[in-house]
């Protein structure tokens with residue numbers, strides 16, 4: 179196993195460590211970024227994708243620093259990426275995950291959790307190897323966050339706060355979800371419970387649209403049994419990019435980073451953009467939305483449900499406690515950010531950074547600086 183340490187993105191906040199892992203015999207190629215640990219050991223997901231770069235993993239780790247701090251968790255930010263095709267499955271995937279776990283055994287300041295391409299089973303393999311992971315199956319002492327859909331639940335809580343701030347009800351609002359995976363499925367379900375109507379959804383293989391509504395439970399079953407949203411019978415297939423331009427009220431980018439940039443922001447018709455994925459909207463596109471009255475709060479404020487749940491799991495709390503904590507923290511943070519946007523004339527991102535950075539700054543006073 180070859181390990182290369184380098185640090186090319188450094189600023190006053192981090193990263194504390196960037197580790198590149200290579201093991202040709204598995205084969206394994208992975209990147210771990212431990213960004214900032216002033217608040218405690220870093221919690222962040224392990225992502226599998228074929229085209230991951232150090233920069234992407236660093237940006238995601240930095241997002242975790244702000245997300246964990248904003249949520250008031252005793253954890254810093256980190257992230258890992260395994261560079262591998264998302265189609266790799268079965269024993270080949272298990273070997274890669276176990277190899278990754280052994281490779282990070284000594285990186286004790288990093289606690290891995292699930293992310294795109296990894297799930298509770300992967301976290302159980304990591305726990306089996308190094309007794310350190312969160313988001314594990316219940317039987318191994320975990321709270322299965324993707325099965326429970328806690329991030330989607332937190333997004334629905336955030337949507338309620340944003341709608342409340344706009345003086346509208348969620349009832350009858352039309353929802354389009356990019357990325358019908360763990361987060362996308364759950365947000366569709368929890369928004370439906372609040373009276374919203376799912377009108378469009380996509381995965382990496384295609385997108386579907388039905389202005390009269392798509393049944394989230396049925397789409398979840400179709401996706402489980404037949405693998406693709408395109409197999410849903412009562413909707414039209416549309417090009418992937420068209421999903422962002424549809425007439426809808428809530429647009430949820432819940433797949434990859436930089437899904438909404440200045441190249442497509444002006445085509446967005448939604449009133450609320452709910453940032454389900456990490457860094458799905460570029461800062462320029464966020465500013466543009468603010469100027470034209472489209473409400474969006476930063477990813478690390480609204481999609482913190484998953485990491486709040488893992489922090490509850492880490493201190494051996496229950497699923498019920500996790501739902502309660504997510505509701506309280508996301509509600510409070512959305513209100514705080516929306517309030518300081520109005521009071522201090524800040525952008526939502528500036529207001530959210532202020533909240534998170536104050537906490538990291540306070541904690542870093544107790545770190546050794548010599």
Ligand SMILES: NC(=O)c1ccc[n+]([C@@H]2O[C@H](COP(=O)([O-])OP(=O)(O)OC[C@H]3O[C@@H](n4cnc5c(N)ncnc54)[C@H](O)[C@@H]3O)[C@@H](O)[C@H]2O)c1
Pocket residue numbers: 223292293294295296323324329356357358359360361362380381382383418432433434435454455456481482484485
């Ligand atoms: N799982 C969590 O609790 C959690 C928490 C916070 C943030 N996130 C972020 O949310 C995003 C999604 O995570 P997830 O756990 O749902 O992953 P997932 O792998 O379960 O689902 C991702 C979905 O996006 C689809 N997808 C990929 N590329 C796409 C594209 N170009 N167009 C349309 N769909 C595409 C995939 O087919 C898949 O259906 C990631 O950015 C992740 O970091 C996840």
